[in-house]
Amino acid sequence: MTQEDDTRSAVDAAETWLVLLDCNLAAWSLHGRDTLPNAVDGLLVLLRAFCLLHRGNRLIWLGYREAGRAEYFLLPSSEATEEQTGAVETLEALDDEIGLVRSVVEFASADSATNTTAPGDADAAVVVRPSTLALALSLGLCALHARGWLTRSSAWDGRDWAPSTGDASAPLVSTSAATPRVRCLVVSSPAPDDPAQLVSVMNAAIRAQHAQMVIDVLRWVVRPSDAPAAAASTCSAFLQQCAFLTNGVYIECDGSFADAMSELLAQVLPSTATRALLLPPPTSTPSGRRPAPAEHGPRARVVHDVDLRATCFATGDKVELGYVCSCCLSVFASPRAVCATCQAPFADRSDVDAAPASTAP
Structure with missing residues (x-):
């Protein structure tokens, strides 16, 4: 097989997409x-x-929310054969658009005291609790593994591609065999991160990295109306780190889904093999953000800066130096007598002002 054939086969290979x-x-x-x-x-x-890109593309669509709940909206049945879980069957299931939207809204609003407040009511306090991101990632990985779709041999990473010669401008060729790949897209609300889920989320991200599964993120943020250029108060450090660890794309959106569609079509929809052949849009600011002109209103932007600092499990604040539990590896900004996560006693230290252990990556 020639280098050109190897490149074409990798780009044209089928993929499995886990959408959370x-x-x-x-x-x-x-x-x-x-x-x-x-x-x-x-x-x-x-x-x-995505289904139109390849007839062999497969899709798992899973919804998650607060209160430890998750549900599969579109998932091939366990009795389905390999030929019955492709793009054609997925497109037929997506034809019931009204039914799918209704199912999502019913799942989001059922049996939840935090969702009884009417959205948009300025006089009512809306209680926003963290979503169960760790549960969704774990269930998705388990579903992929149970079907044999999550193995090192069934994944592909853009870093496996290299120039055919020493010249950086030479065509890219695959350095590994072209095989079906798995990737993930997380569509996240502005819910805050839950420090208690940090270990579980990072474990899932490391498992995805081990399987060479790319995790892309579309995150909605809420920005202060009086300072639209300020940093988002609802950015997710957990999802940023997941995307960074798996070589994915992290997109922030403060408008509608239509505002993010151009970024999704250009940087998320292309297969992982195709991305190695594409040149990403340049950034216009040192921070890596591409702010939208004010006359165009809210837009979506790819965030290249990643905050890799540890998170205090008690306060949720970012820390550069912290105290780490030797049993569960929970991180705290200040010394404690007992670990808030596993209740293990910390060592009795009289010099609480001593320099804490570094948590830098």
Whole structure:
């Protein structure tokens, strides 16, 4: 097989896409009552485009929310054969657009005291609790592994590609065999990160990295109206680190799904092999952000800066130096007598002002 054939076979190979949709209705209400249904509508368009890329593409669509709940909206049945879990069957299931949107909204609003407040009511306090991201990632990885779709031989990483010669401008060729690949897209609401889920989320991210599964993130953020250029108060350090560890793309959006569609089509929809052949848009600021012109309103942007500092498990604040539990590896910004995570006693230290252990990556 020639280098050109190897490149073509890798680009044209089928993929499995794990899509995790955050259905935390209280968090979505920060953007308005119709934000979640509109996001589902836009997501269905993106999923149809993915199915049209290759007849062998497979899709797992899982919704998660607060209160430790998750549900599969579109998943091949365990009795389905390999030929019955492709793009054709997925497109047929996506035809019931109204039914899928209704199912998502019902799942997001059922049996949750935090979602009883009407979105958009300025006089009512909307309680926004963290979503169960760790549960969704774990269930998705388990579903892929149970079907034999999550192995090192079934994945591909863009870093396996290199110039055919020493010249950096030479065509890229694959340095490994072209095999079916697995990747993940997380569509996240502005729900805050839960420090208690940090270990579970990082374990899932490391497992995905080990399987060479790319994790892309589309994160909605809420920015202060009086300072639109300020850093988002609802950015997710957990998801940024997941995308960084797996060589994925982290996109922040403060508008509608349509605002993010151009970034999704250009940087997320292409297969992992195709991305190695594409030149990403240049950034216009040292921080790596591409702020949108004010006259165009809210837009989506790819975030290249990643905050790799540890998170205090008690306060959720970022720390550069902290105290680490020797049993569960929980990190705390200040010394404690007992670990808040596993209740293990810390060593009795009289010199609490001593320099804490470094948590730098």
